[in-house]
Amino acid sequence: MKSALDRPITGTLVWYYYICPREVWLMAHELNPEEENPLLELGRLIHEESYSREEKDFSAPGMKVDLLRERGGRLVVGEVKKSSRFLESAKMQLAYYLWRLKEMGVQAKGELLFPKERKKVPVELTTELEDELKGALKGIQMVMMKEVPPPPLRIPFCRACAYREFCWA
Secondary structure, three states, X not given: OOOHHHOOOOHHHHHHHOOOHHHHHHHHOOOOOOOOOHHHHHHHHHHHHOOOOOEEEEEEOOEEEEEEXXXXXXXXXXXEOOOHHHHHHHHHHHHHHHHHHHHOOOOEEEEEEEHHHOEEEEEOOOHHXXXXXXXXXXXXXXXXXXXXXXXXXXXXXXXXXXXXXXHHO
């Protein structure tokens, strides 16, 4: 069995890092939430039903991009979310994908897509955003290295969290 340190950092871990480091630890140690959680199912449905004419699901190690398209001769990476409530975490997840693509020699722009809100937020990988991302990646590695998960902290996200029973039962 792989240890958490042998696992690659993924865009999902970046997203969770900005919401709840405890979730980072749980996911990195393969303590996955209940798959039948209604909120996870809703997220999957929105992903499948939105932008159905677009190319979807580009995957590479540590990445599962929702949408890829070309606009004006430039690659655009789209990340679909059910709500803009956690805009910062979504932006950092997309920044991670843009940074990984840049590391592979692919220049791209990003768009956060919120179909239920009919909202689109452009994301560009600036030097400042890249520096923040690199700091977050170090923070994620530190969380993953811990012997036990960080203690649960009650935050607004807890109400809709698939790990709620795990933390608060």
